[in-house]
Amino acid sequence: MLIKTRTDLTEADVTDHALYLRRREFMTGAIGASAFAAGVAGCAPEGGEANAAASSAKPQAPLKAARSRFSTTETPNEKADITGYTNFYEFGLDKGDAARKSHTLKPRPWTVVVDGEVAKPARFGIEDILKTYPLEERIYRLRCVEAWSMVVPWVGFPLASLVAKVQPTSRAKYVAFETLVDPVQMPGQRSSVLEWPYREGLRLDEATNPLTLLAVGLYGETLPNQNGAPIRLVVPWKYGFKSIKSIVRISFTATQPRTSWSMSAPREYGFFANVNPAVDHPRWSQATERRIGEFRRRPTLPFNGYGEQVASLYRGMDLARFY
Amino acid sequence: MTVTADTGKPGLGRRAQILISHWAVGLALAAPLAWLVTGLFLNTLGPNPIETLTRGLGEWGLRYLLLGLAITPLANLLRRPGWVRYRRTIGLFAFGAIFLHLMSWIGLDHFFAWGSLWQEIVKRPFITIGMAGFVALIPLALTSTNGMIRRLGPKRWKTLHRLTYVVAIAGVVHFFLLVKADKTEPLIYAGATLALLAWRAQRWLADRHPA
Numbered sequence: 001m002l003i004k005t006r007t008d009l010t011e012a013d014v015t016d017h018a019l020y021l022r023r024r025e026f027m028t029g030a031i032g033a034s035a036f037a038a039g040v041a042g043c044a045p046e047g048g049e050a051n052a053a054a055s056s057a058k059p060q061a062p063l064k065a066a067r068s069r070f071s072t073t074e075t076p077n078e079k080a081d082i083t084g085y086t087n088f089y090e091f092g093l094d095k096g097d098a099a100r101k102s103h104t105l106k107p108r109p110w111t112v113v114v115d116g117e118v119a120k121p122a123r124f125g126i127e128d129i130l131k132t133y134p135l136e137e138r139i140y141r142l143r144c145v146e147a148w149s150m151v152v153p154w155v156g157f158p159l160a161s162l163v164a165k166v167q168p169t170s171r172a173k174y175v176a177f178e179t180l181v182d183p184v185q186m187p188g189q190r191s192s193v194l195e196w197p198y199r200e201g202l203r204l205d206e207a208t209n210p211l212t213l214l215a216v217g218l219y220g221e222t223l224p225n226q227n228g229a230p231i232r233l234v235v236p237w238k239y240g241f242k243s244i245k246s247i248v249r250i251s252f253t254a255t256q257p258r259t260s261w262s263m264s265a266p267r268e269y270g271f272f273a274n275v276n277p278a279v280d281h282p283r284w285s286q287a288t289e290r291r292i293g294e295f296r297r298r299p300t301l302p303f304n305g306y307g308e309q310v311a312s313l314y315r316g317m318d319l320a321r322f323y
Numbered sequence: 324m325t326v327t328a329d330t331g332k333p334g335l336g337r338r339a340q341i342l343i344s345h346w347a348v349g350l351a352l353a354a355p356l357a358w359l360v361t362g363l364f365l366n367t368l369g370p371n372p373i374e375t376l377t378r379g380l381g382e383w384g385l386r387y388l389l390l391g392l393a394i395t396p397l398a399n400l401l402r403r404p405g406w407v408r409y410r411r412t413i414g415l416f417a418f419g420a421i422f423l424h425l426m427s428w429i430g431l432d433h434f435f436a437w438g439s440l441w442q443e444i445v446k447r448p449f450i451t452i453g454m455a456g457f458v459a460l461i462p463l464a465l466t467s468t469n470g471m472i473r474r475l476g477p478k479r480w481k482t483l484h485r486l487t488y489v490v491a492i493a494g495v496v497h498f499f500l501l502v503k504a505d506k507t508e509p510l511i512y513a514g515a516t517l518a519l520l521a522w523r524a525q526r527w528l529a530d531r532h533p534a
Contacts, residue, residue: 080370081370084369084370084418085371089504093504093505095370095371096369104362146503148371148374191505193504194504210395264504265504280446283447283449283500283501284443284447285442285443285446287439288374288439290371290374290432292370292371293370293372294382296434297432297434299434301469
């Protein structure tokens with residue numbers, strides 16, 4: 001059988017992946033002009049959107065992921081928004097910076113060191129991690145402390161699985177995380193807007209909660225650089241700054257670890273950072289949020305709507321004091 | 324088409340030239356604001372268009388305020404007294420940008436939720452200060468017409484319009500307090516405002532104590 005190949009098609013003719021995933025909506029005309037423009041080769045939309053489309057259109061390896069009962073039924077945000085609108089100061093202060101500038105990050109090879117109060121400290125290569133842990137798709141709400149939010153279809157595995165493997169000792173009460181420090185790969189680290197490395201931490205019971213995710217992918221593919229490649233944390237009931245990106249170290253500690261935003265502005269950002277409409281940020285209300293893509297604000301939910309799974313962790317705790 | 328006096332050749336008269344350059348200034352000032360507002364409908368403001376619009380209008384409003392304050396020192400230093408005629412246009416565009424910034428915050432960001440808007444105005448110092456700055460702008464906009472200048476007389480009008488200094492300071496403080504971590508940009512505006520006010524201060528002092 002002769003299979004003729006067309007010689008007039010180039011990679012530029014390939015439909016933008018984000019558009020391909022929503023092709024049925026496109027056929028019904030539900031996708032607006034700008035999304036269409038992003039999908040048609042040569043008709044790039046303005047500025048940041050074009051670059052976000054370019055970065056998110058960069059082919060990422062597909063990941064096999066099982067469905068999860070912890071996923072929300074809400075519609076995920078568009079991939080162009082998820083990958084084009086990120087706070088990742090390691091690449092700049094503008095929310096479009098990471099999409100434009102994170103190509104300098106090399107997520108392979110990558111090692112995650114696990115140390116501290118554990119019986120089995122280890123150095124995991126990212127390839128080992130991907131082979132060891134069965135992956136799930138977790139569609140989670142992510143609520144930024146700045147009062148905007150998105151729904152993100154992560155791919156990852158529960159942090160609890162890794163915790164079980166390294167066997168924390170009885171002295172381990174907290175888990176601390178660190179991001180890579182490398183001003184060559186992450187040019188934003190030449191600025192001292194934050195004290196590098198970016199640091200975050202969880203109480204041990206927060207870390208082993210079934211919702212807490214180590215994410216390695218997004219929309220069925222490996223994580224784009226701007227979203228914290230190759231591995232990041234997702235803690236959906238806390239403000240987004242707790243979901244530390246591009247992790248190189250996980251340490252188990254006896255005392256509460258320092259966290260970057262709490263170091264930067266302790267009156268404004270605390271260790272727990274649970275999403276709470278009743279506790280204002282000193283400079284703005286947390287009662288409502290802007291869901292990206294929506295026109296009207298929506299009410300913010302306690303624990304970002306994950307109270308059923310996590311409220312018991314904080315029984316009796318004064319959440320206004322421990323913000 | 325008028326004939327120029329010195330050469331007798333055809334050309335634009337001075338009045339026509341001034342009119343054209345005034346329009347050019349107006350269009351240049353309107354352009355960034357128009358770009359932002361139309362961007363809302365053309366979906367070119369990124370994933371969070373309301374935030375981008377509100378912030379952009381505020382930034383341009385502050386820039387125009389400082390541009391207006393810069394006219395007198397620049398006209399003086401570069402010996403271009405004619406530039407003062409553009410100050411009113413600049414000031415009115417500053418007012419317009421800041422008015423739209425406020426409308427975007429009230430109508431788009433919070434969709435006229437008056438209760439929570441009032442809460443924010445009283446609870447958040449940076450918003451209280453910003454609002455005070457806007458309120459101080461209103462009498463300046465209202466007294467910008469030739470008629471009002473005549474009615475108030477040069478001395479009273481000049482005293483009233485010194486409120487511009489208050490508005491500029493309020494704008495800079497509003498910006499400084501709202502930025503999350505990196506204070507670089509607000510500090511640049513603060514430095515510019517300080518320089519512009521310092522120039523006026525030294526001139527006022529020099530006038531009172533002529534050498």
